[in-house]
Amino acid sequence: MDTDTDTNTDREMDTAAPEHAPAHTFRDATHADVDALVALVESAYRGDSSRAGWTTEADILQGQRTDPDGVLAVIEAPDSRLLAVEQDGRIVACCQLEHRGEHAYFGMFAVSPTVQGAGLGKTVMAHAERQAREAWGATEMHMTVISVRDDLIAWYERRGYRRTGRMTPFPYGDERFGIPQRADLQFELLVKPLVNPLAT
16 A cells, blocks of 8 residues: 655544544455455545545556456455455455464555545554454564655554565566556565564
8 A cells, every 4th residue: 555745644644533433344355345345446546536535646656456356366365354344335445464474464455535534544454453463363464565655654654564674676567556657666565563462
């Protein structure tokens, strides 16, 4: 997940949820959710509609962010879960969790632009971290973020993630991941310890 340079990012993402915020339901995604999940991820990151929220990648990447095959692969992968978050019967957020030994990988994180800024992103992350710790005994959460997305990385840092400086190349030429609009894109690994509060 990644960001533009909207100066309102910090204020919007750190806004506390309203006192009477809508209830959200967390569940594992199924094959029936694939089209809705693709639409959600695309709306959060690509095209003009994504500019309604702060997570847009429209200025650095065009083309698709994911596709039905990519979402289905996550749903069906062993040691992997794709969490869907519903509000009023509509999927408004999602994230991938993958068990990788002592750590878990966090990916495919998207929050609909129509509900961004109300604290849902923080709620989803906290739920995912708790699931990884309790279900798999994971001691760390790992994620990769496009390194030029400073606002997004700063938001993750406020959630306890740290930059590692470990980079992997962006897959230039593979349009399944989008069409880059600049030549310096790469992924940086972010890591957060998952401490069991009962063990301290």
